Amino acid sequence: MTEKELIESGNMKMDWARNHMPVLAIVREKFEEEKPLKGLKVGMALHVEAKTAVLVETLAAGGAEVSITGCNPLSTQDDVSLALDTRKNISCFARYGVESQEYYEAIDRVLDIKPDITIDDGADLIFKLHTERTDLLPNILGGCEETTTGVHRLHAMEKEGALKMPVIAVNDAMTKYLFDNRYGTGQSAWDGLTRPTSLLVAGKNVVVAGYGWCGRGVAMRASGLGANVIVTEVDPIRALEAKMDGYRVMKMADAAKLGELFVTTTGNRDILTAEHFKSMPDGAILANSGHFNVEIDMEALASLAKSTRTVRHNIKEYDLGDRRINVIAEGRLVNLAAGDGHPAEVMDMSFANQALCVRYIAENKLSNGVHKVPLELDTFVAKMKLKSMGITIDELTPTQECYMSGWECGT
Numbered sequence: 559m560t561e562k563e564l565i566e567s568g569n570m571k572m573d574w575a576r577n578h579m580p581v582l583a584i585v586r587e588k589f590e591e592e593k594p595l596k597g598l599k600v601g602m603a604l605h606v607e608a609k610t611a612v613l614v615e616t617l618a619a620g621g622a623e624v625s626i627t628g629c630n631p632l633s634t635q636d637d638v639s640l641a642l643d644t645r646k647n648i649s650c651f652a653r654y655g656v657e658s659q660e661y662y663e664a665i666d667r668v669l670d671i672k673p674d675i676t677i678d679d680g681a682d683l684i685f686k687l688h689t690e691r692t693d694l695l696p697n698i699l700g701g702c703e704e705t706t707t708g709v710h711r712l713h714a715m716e717k718e719g720a721l722k723m724p725v726i727a728v729n730d731a732m733t734k735y736l737f738d739n740r741y742g743t744g745q746s747a748w749d750g751l752t753r754p755t756s757l758l759v760a761g762k763n764v765v766v767a768g769y770g771w772c773g774r775g776v777a778m779r780a781s782g783l784g785a786n787v788i789v790t791e792v793d794p795i796r797a798l799e800a801k802m803d804g805y806r807v808m809k810m811a812d813a814a815k816l817g818e819l820f821v822t823t824t825g826n827r828d829i830l831t832a833e834h835f836k837s838m839p840d841g842a843i844l845a846n847s848g849h850f851n852v853e854i855d856m857e858a859l860a861s862l863a864k865s866t867r868t869v870r871h872n873i874k875e876y877d878l879g880d881r882r883i884n885v886i887a888e889g890r891l892v893n894l895a896a897g898d899g900h901p902a903e904v905m906d907m908s909f910a911n912q913a914l915c916v917r918y919i920a921e922n923k924l925s926n927g928v929h930k931v932p933l934e935l936d937t938f939v940a941k942m943k944l945k946s947m948g949i950t951i952d953e954l955t956p957t958q959e960c961y962m963s964g965w966e967c968g969t
């Protein structure tokens with residue numbers, strides 16, 4: 559494709575996404591009217607694809623100058639990246655398939671605009687700001703973090719007194735994790751698994767590692783597709799929940815022998831290791847839908863392999879001699895590296911939260927540390943989403959409110 563065709567394709571993807579993001583549209587209209595971000599610079603490291611692009615144009619509509627790069631080397635869609643870069647007040651440095659050095663150079667270029675506010679998915683910008691670019695910290699009003707693992711890291715930094723800026727944990731908004739992590743990952747992980755493999759899920763033994771919000775979604779949809787789902791966990795309560803939701807629960811050492819398709823969703827490292835690869839059935843397929851490329855020990859797999867080859871686009875086969883193991887998208891996020899990411903209707907809520915939190919940072923002086931998304935913003939997103947779906951719900955009567963809250967009206 560020529561550059562012109564790529565830009566056209568990126569713009570078309572953005573039009574489609576925008577039409578399915580009604581809550582973000584409400585936020586954008588307000589931003590256009592009130593320009594709450596006028597004069598501010600926003601630096602972002604998120605998956606550069608069409609839904610993210612709609613968030614970027616929303617921030618620009620609010621008056622911000624935006625600079626963005628990717629948060630995963632395999633999730634960038636170059637057509638969207640180019641289309642974004644043509645827009646006024648927006649620079650985009652993301653490219654698909656970049657090596658580590660180029661990836662981190664792009665993070666630096668985003669920071670070169672001297673952002674007032676950052677938006678991260680995995681704390682890449684914040685990490686740089688606290689290591690090599692500390693000179694920029696005094697200028698920062700605050701940041702927003704999109705994902706569970708990023709929020710964990712920020713809490714760890716805060717605990718050690720290392721976090722030198724305010725950050726809003728957008729992931730922890732109910733209108734984010736209950737929908738994005740569960741229904742978003744539940745659907746898009748299967749998009750990323752079925753596109754490259756083109757295989758049947760029904761009847762397969764699917765092992766889901768981790769029964770958090772993502773794991774619940776992935777297991778639920780696997781079950782809906784007819785798989786026999788096995789869950790592995792380290793948390794006894796979540797393991798019990800998985801059991802009572804109807805799945806088999808066991809140690810990974812046992813699940814490894816049975817699984818035909820493995821999906822990691824833990825946010826942890828070393829979930830599938832050499833010990834497991836050696837006992838998996840021939841032809842097992844492995845994918846990660848959690849965080850980063852460390853849930854599957856790719857180094858151990860490479861060192862066990864006698865040879866490797868690409869068997870289909872986005873699938874690499876590791877031949878261990880007595881069995882072959884297939885890995886999708888190098889063990890990186892399967893839903894974004896091999897699929898098209900979460901559905902637009904879900905990212906609508908996640909990114910409406912992001913836009914509202916950026917505005918909140920611009921209008922309130924926050925102390926250094928991790929902050930919750932204000933409940934009124936979370937509730938606003940839920941209300942607008944219901945409205946966009948044409949759903950109305952009941953309201954408490956004054957008598958009911960008294961009954962629920964006071965002890966005198968009780969029983």
Ligand SMILES: NC(=O)c1ccc[n+]([C@@H]2O[C@H](COP(=O)([O-])OP(=O)(O)OC[C@H]3O[C@@H](n4cnc5c(N)ncnc54)[C@H](O)[C@@H]3O)[C@@H](O)[C@H]2O)c1
Nearest residue numbers: 705706707768770771772791792793824825826847848849
């Ligand atoms: N693919 C996506 O688009 C997407 C979307 C949202 C979140 N995420 C990422 O997915 C990961 C999980 O997010 P979440 O919101 O579900 O988190 P969560 O904390 O709700 O769930 C993680 C679960 O993994 C379990 N776990 C940890 N170590 C384990 C181990 N060794 N074996 C088995 N289970 C283990 C934990 O006990 C927990 O129940 C995070 O890294 C998050 O950033 C990815």
Ligand SMILES: N[C@@H](CCSC[C@H]1O[C@@H](n2cnc3c(=O)[nH]cnc32)[C@H](O)[C@@H]1O)C(=O)O
Nearest residue numbers: 605629630679680704705849850898899900
């Ligand atoms: N940067 C890390 C972090 C995990 S991404 C997980 C986050 O991606 C977000 N996400 C999922 N699908 C999309 C999408 O289509 N567009 C933009 N962000 C997405 C989602 O909100 C979730 O919290 C990595 O790539 O390994």
